[in-house]
Amino acid sequence: MKELTYKEMGLTDEEYEKIIIHLRRKPNYLELGMFAVMWSEHCCYKNSRHLLKNFPTKGAHVIQGPGENAGVVDIGDKQALVFKIESHNHPSAIEPYQGAATGVGGIVRDIFTMGARPVALLNSLRFGPIEDAKVKSLFSGVVSGIAGYGNCLGIPTVGGEVYFGDSYKGNPLVNAMCVGLVNHDDIALAVAGEAGRPIMIVGSKTGRDGIHGATFASEELTQASQQKRPAVQVGDPFMEKLLIEACLELIKEDLVIGMQDLGAAGLTSSIAETVSKSGYGVEVDVQMVPRRETKMSAYEVMLSESQERMLIVPRLAKEKRVSEIFAKWGLDANVIGKVTGDGMFRVLSGDQVEGEIPVRALTDDSPVYIRQGVEPEYYNKNKNFKTDALPYFDNTEALCNLLASPNIASKAWIYEQYDHQVMANTVIEPGNGDAAVLRIKDTDKGVAFTTDGNGRLVYLDPFQGGKAVVCEAARNLACAGAKPLALTNCLNFGNPEKPNVYWQMEMAIKGMAEAAEYLEIPVVSGNVSLYNESGGQAVYPTPVVGMAGLLEDIKHRCDMGFKQAGDLIIHFGPWCAELGGSEYLSVCYGLEKGAVPPVHLAQEKKLIDFLLRLHKENLLNSCHDISEGGLAVALAEAAIVSGFGFLVSLDFTGVPLNKLLFAEGGGRAFATCGQAQWEKVMNFAADFAMETHVVGTVTGNRLVFKKQEREIINLTLEEAGKQWKESIPCHMR
Amino acid sequence: MKFGVVVFPGSNCDADCFYTAEKVLREEVEYIWHQNNHLPAVDALIIPGGFSYGDYLRCGAVARFSNIMPEIVKFAENGRLVLGICNGFQILTEAKLLPGALLRNDSLKFICADVYLKVENNNSPFTNAYQPGEIIKMPVAHGEGNYFCDPETLAGLKNEGRILFTYCGPEGESAAEYNPNGSLANIAGIVNKQGNVLGMMPHPERCAETILGGTDGLTLFNSICGWLRKADSK
Numbered sequence: 001m002k003e004l005t006y007k008e009m010g011l012t013d014e015e016y017e018k019i020i021i022h023l024r025r026k027p028n029y030l031e032l033g034m035f036a037v038m039w040s041e042h043c044c045y046k047n048s049r050h051l052l053k054n055f056p057t058k059g060a061h062v063i064q065g066p067g068e069n070a071g072v073v074d075i076g077d078k079q080a081l082v083f084k085i086e087s088h089n090h091p092s093a094i095e096p097y098q099g100a101a102t103g104v105g106g107i108v109r110d111i112f113t114m115g116a117r118p119v120a121l122l123n124s125l126r127f128g129p130i131e132d133a134k135v136k137s138l139f140s141g142v143v144s145g146i147a148g149y150g151n152c153l154g155i156p157t158v159g160g161e162v163y164f165g166d167s168y169k170g171n172p173l174v175n176a177m178c179v180g181l182v183n184h185d186d187i188a189l190a191v192a193g194e195a196g197r198p199i200m201i202v203g204s205k206t207g208r209d210g211i212h213g214a215t216f217a218s219e220e221l222t223q224a225s226q227q228k229r230p231a232v233q234v235g236d237p238f239m240e241k242l243l244i245e246a247c248l249e250l251i252k253e254d255l256v257i258g259m260q261d262l263g264a265a266g267l268t269s270s271i272a273e274t275v276s277k278s279g280y281g282v283e284v285d286v287q288m289v290p291r292r293e294t295k296m297s298a299y300e301v302m303l304s305e306s307q308e309r310m311l312i313v314p315r316l317a318k319e320k321r322v323s324e325i326f327a328k329w330g331l332d333a334n335v336i337g338k339v340t341g342d343g344m345f346r347v348l349s350g351d352q353v354e355g356e357i358p359v360r361a362l363t364d365d366s367p368v369y370i371r372q373g374v375e376p377e378y379y380n381k382n383k384n385f386k387t388d389a390l391p392y393f394d395n396t397e398a399l400c401n402l403l404a405s406p407n408i409a410s411k412a413w414i415y416e417q418y419d420h421q422v423m424a425n426t427v428i429e430p431g432n433g434d435a436a437v438l439r440i441k442d443t444d445k446g447v448a449f450t451t452d453g454n455g456r457l458v459y460l461d462p463f464q465g466g467k468a469v470v471c472e473a474a475r476n477l478a479c480a481g482a483k484p485l486a487l488t489n490c491l492n493f494g495n496p497e498k499p500n501v502y503w504q505m506e507m508a509i510k511g512m513a514e515a516a517e518y519l520e521i522p523v524v525s526g527n528v529s530l531y532n533e534s535g536g537q538a539v540y541p542t543p544v545v546g547m548a549g550l551l552e553d554i555k556h557r558c559d560m561g562f563k564q565a566g567d568l569i570i571h572f573g574p575w576c577a578e579l580g581g582s583e584y585l586s587v588c589y590g591l592e593k594g595a596v597p598p599v600h601l602a603q604e605k606k607l608i609d610f611l612l613r614l615h616k617e618n619l620l621n622s623c624h625d626i627s628e629g630g631l632a633v634a635l636a637e638a639a640i641v642s643g644f645g646f647l648v649s650l651d652f653t654g655v656p657l658n659k660l661l662f663a664e665g666g667g668r669a670f671a672t673c674g675q676a677q678w679e680k681v682m683n684f685a686a687d688f689a690m691e692t693h694v695v696g697t698v699t700g701n702r703l704v705f706k707k708q709e710r711e712i713i714n715l716t717l718e719e720a721g722k723q724w725k726e727s728i729p730c731h732m733r
Numbered sequence: 734m735k736f737g738v739v740v741f742p743g744s745n746c747d748a749d750c751f752y753t754a755e756k757v758l759r760e761e762v763e764y765i766w767h768q769n770n771h772l773p774a775v776d777a778l779i780i781p782g783g784f785s786y787g788d789y790l791r792c793g794a795v796a797r798f799s800n801i802m803p804e805i806v807k808f809a810e811n812g813r814l815v816l817g818i819c820n821g822f823q824i825l826t827e828a829k830l831l832p833g834a835l836l837r838n839d840s841l842k843f844i845c846a847d848v849y850l851k852v853e854n855n856n857s858p859f860t861n862a863y864q865p866g867e868i869i870k871m872p873v874a875h876g877e878g879n880y881f882c883d884p885e886t887l888a889g890l891k892n893e894g895r896i897l898f899t900y901c902g903p904e905g906e907s908a909a910e911y912n913p914n915g916s917l918a919n920i921a922g923i924v925n926k927q928g929n930v931l932g933m934m935p936h937p938e939r940c941a942e943t944i945l946g947g948t949d950g951l952t953l954f955n956s957i958c959g960w961l962r963k964a965d966s967k
Contacts, residue, residue: 023814097932142845144842147842147843148843151843151845151874151876152743152745152784152787152788153745154744154745154746154783235782237787238743238784238786238787238788238789239787240741241742241743241745241784241787242742242743245742251848329742330742361824412846415845416845416846417842417843417844417845418843418845419845419874420845421872421874421876421939422745422746422749422782422939423748423844424749424752424753424938424939424942424945426945427944427945427947439944441756442754442756453967554944573959616814
């Protein structure tokens with residue numbers, strides 16, 4: 001293999017100088033490689049660490065915040081949820097099936113490494129326009145990859161979101177979230193114990209795949225990226241399944257001090273992270289590492305990102321029992337080194353010392369960059385674009401076009417490829433509600449999850465957009481009946497060295513942080529994915545939020561479909577008079593412009609509390625948040641999934657009709673309730689000072705909107721359903 | 734009454750079947766590890782869904798050679814009840830306890846969705862609690878559920894009433910659009926000649942409780958329990 005220069009490894013001149021200072025000498029090739037991967041954005045967050053400090057991370061429910069493999073949140077009864085979201089964007093761009101599959105594998109390992117049984121998967125995906133042939137194959141490959149891996153593990157994929165847009169054409173986003181359930185006593189952390197403890201590796205043998213994957217993830221995609229296919233790993237979900245079961249048995253028998261998965265930067269990173277937290281050093285002999293290829297150098301062994309491998313530090317005198325359990329699952333566990341007391345990361349090949357680096361230099365002392373963001377020119381230009389003077393667009397046609405927009409259309413083509421029911425806990429399935437709801441067996445409780453992002457809004461106004469994304473996730477949980485507990489995020493941005501991109505990131509993070517703080521939903525874990533660019537063009541800034549919520553009683557859950565004719569349809573919250581950044585503007589006018597609807601955090605909070613109160617009394621028959629496509633699309637979805645039509649009258653003055661129908665501003669939701677529940681709902685609305693409009697009733701088999709007795713939209717369920725259901729399958733045929 | 738749930742390293746519906754037996758049916762149940770070469774005293778065996786040994790080869794092709802398989806064959810040959818669900822069905826065909834094979838879905842995609850089934854024969858240990866011709870709803874979740882066999886075998890299955898479930902529409906109509914995988918004659922579940930071994934692609938354990946959206950799967954388990962009780966009292 002041709003040797004790379006430090007620049008080819010992604011290090012700058014200054015960083016190279018810094019390495020020399022740390023080592024007090026020039027690094028050899030192995031050491032250089034180890035620094036390069038550990039100091040990549042992917043591993044050390046050098047461009048984002050400073051900004052991440054904005055996030056609130058503490059809260060009454062938080063057991064473990066950022067810094068471990070995943071966040072941990074208390075849900076009562078000595079149980080906790082462990083969750084995190086992570087990106088696998090660049091591998092998926094090059095090799096969609098394996099890239100997405102190993103993305104799932106990586107995030108699942110993060111969860112069971114913490115001692116938790118993985119119980120749910122979600123994802124968040126972005127692609128270029130679905131009409132594009134290459135996009136179709138990427139999209140189809142990514143969905144199959146997620147399905148192929150998750151289905152085999154027997155972890156249900158219960159939720160997600162998918163959007164298509166020009167900015168993602170050369171650089172798709174593939175973010176995967178995993179949630180685990182754990183008893184408090186079983187929570188495991190990545191620590192090394194004391195000097196002298198053996199370190200074991202278990203799982204797949206180490207090959208040459210994925211070398212410099214972490215570096216690859218931290219640079220822009222170019223024409224040459226295709227040549228980096230060897231940097232994409234190949235997944236083996238069956239091996240991962242064996243690892244899950246075996247590792248959870250180790251935890252159950254309390255046999256390990258520390259457990260760490262091998263992810264980005266392979267052995268180098270997992271070993272460094274494990275020992276650095278406790279201030280120890282480590283000695284590892286590459287000859288002891290089982291390999292699947294011959295003649296691998298120490299460099300290749302230390303940097304390999306072969307999948308499905310775990311690092312184990314067994315408790316004293318438990319090595320034998322650890323090996324027995326692995327043997328039961330047909331796995332080999334090998335001692336590859338030991339914890340030392342000298343703070344050095346020493347790589348041996350037999351007796352030969354191949355490299356020696358102070359552990360802290362690789363981890364805590366990695367570089368931090370505080371950059372100066374610059375507001376891009378487009379920001380004010382777009383913001384001042386007026387949406388009042390748009391030419392007339394027929395409302396029925398608009399609704400049909402929106403329902404058929406791949407961003408809004410039914411995602412059944414996707415989620416039917418995912419086993420979303422295995423484990424028999426899924427009580428609100430994908431497509432039926434604003435969040436996935438799972439029961440927790442042997443308790444009355446339920447938990448709910450959602451992933452949300454909106455690149456277009458964040459692009460137009462990173463601060464408001466950042467706030468909006470957090471609020472939407474919280475609202476989705478509240479609509480389904482769950483109190484939001486905590487969130488994880490995946491921050492997908494372009495090249496942070498570009499001042500405009502840095503500004504987007506800075507403003508979006510500030511917006512998200514402000515909303516999280518106000519709504520008291522701490523950030524417990526996350527991942528940063530930068531350099532999402534192709535051909536020099538950045539993707540829309542797309543921070544994605546994964547949020548977890550709790551239902552103290554699973555009976556309080558609520559899905560989005562109408563339940564019976566005669567139910568009243570009620571709109572909660574003030575009307576939104578802003579079309580900026582809406583799907584309506586994009587689909588009907590081809591515009592991605594305008595002022596983003598400002599987020600009113602007090603209104604958001606009030607709505608969440610109000611909805612949770614109503615759910616607690618079981619007063620609502622259905623509930624659905626108003627987002628992409630506005631009220632019209634939200635009502636149409638509730639109708640299509642249930643088979644009930646509606647008659648809605650929008651006799652409200654002061655707001656133009658197209659805004660009543662299609663504006664997306666948050667802080668709103670609609671619900672249905674029986675006539676008999678109406679008075680109680682209104683009493684609660686008065687208590688909460690919640691603006692409430694009864695807009696119509698569930699009835700018949702048509703979708704009818706009226707204004708002053710004049711029909712504005714009149715569609716049969718069948719017509720609307722056809723647009724919504726057949727759009728994505730038609731594109732993918 | 735006691736159920737046994739066979740566990741291969743890649744089984745992933747084992748816990749769901751166990752839960753159904755223990756918490757929903759309130760019967761005894763025990764896991765049976767694939768490396769065992771004897772069976773505990775159980776009244777019925779469940780071979781659950783999943784990916785037995787990864788199934789990178791044909792689904793169930795490796796499971797057929799596992800330690801526990803000869804014991805399962807003996808158990809079946811003694812007329813005891815064996816229920817293979819999804820991967821379990823695939824394994825039973827590989828082990829030749831059931832005829833035919835499960836091919837890749839005609840869509841070439843994994844499918845997880847609720848489907849309608851018609852109970853074609855309710856005169857069986859597995860279906861006696863259903864009404865004749867009853868239309869039920871049950872989820873499927875598989876990539877290889879496309880049942881295939883030769884014409885003589887199919888004729889035999891039909892004539893001997895060994896097709897217990899077929900895919901259909903909500904009103905019982907049989908049409909290609911209601912067949913999720915391209916299965917021959919819309920076959921969703923069949924029994925062996927003796928009628929004591931059932932293989933089915935749909936997952937009854939996923940619809941055995943109201944909270945999961947339906948109890949049509951519970952009726953199948955109730956059929957088994959009822960039949961075993963009756964056999965016991967004879």
